[in-house]
Amino acid sequence: MPIRFDNKVAIVTGAGGGLGRAYALELARRGAKVVVNDLGGARDGTGHSDAALKVVEEIEAAGGEAMSNGGSVAEYDQMVEMVAKAREKWGGVHILINNAGVLRDKTFAKMESADFEFVVKVHLIGSAMATKACWETMREQNYGRILMTASSTGLFGNFGQANYGAAKLGLAGLTKTLYLEGAKNNIKVNTIAPVAGTRMTEDLFPAEAFKAFAPEKVVPAALYLVSEDAPSNAIVGAGAGVFQASYVTLTQGALLTGDDLSPEGVAAHWAEIADRAGEIVPNSGAEQSMLIGKKLQG
Incomplete structure (x- = not known):
């Protein structure tokens, strides 16, 4: 059976390009009505653009339904307004993919406190605020599918990304509590750790690898994790068509006396x-x- 999203309303943050755009296009192709959220800033979070409008045009040209939203995930009031507009136009919000993010890479020794705070605010606080804005609607509907975007940096570490890693592992932790709190209202919450050639990572990949790690090759995992029959509390790695499961484990330990x-x-x-x-x-x-x-x- 094909996985479809007919009669579902999906919000994708950071959907003006890269992974978010790929998610939005495929959700729409499979029947979802999509809110394309993107502040349109540069990779470090500065500036604005109309990137979201272009993705809406792509979706509509293919026969789908979408609306653009330029709200900042770091501003709770803007997320509440985004959800209100989606409800007003389409009657609800069923899917949220928290994808928006920024990079300000430096070694911890050279990192300014503002660089640490801003990256944590956008990724971790921003995802929490977008989720909070949707939470009551999903509880009322008795249906919700939420995807947090973590990273191998958060799960396993990466030189020069202390701010990013702290935020990303925080998102995996947020998932683990929200899946417990959402279970009775059929809200499933999962974490994806993607590896993709996007604007965020273009200077990290050689040209050939950049093509191999196309964002479209992450999409199957993301869409499965927000589908009706999705698991909950999964941490899924995805890149170049390879899909992995990651776990936080606990040893039996030893009793010392x-x-x-x-x-x-x-x-x-x-x-x-x-x-x-x-x-x-x-x-x-x-x-x-x-x-x-x-x-x-x-």
């Missing part, structure tokens, strides 16, 4: 503490406490 309940004891038992045999993938933070309880019961 007596003289071993000391820094020296932790050092002596480190191999056992870090042993990945029998590790689990917790579904909530409570499972860490539950595992400790089992250890205490012997």
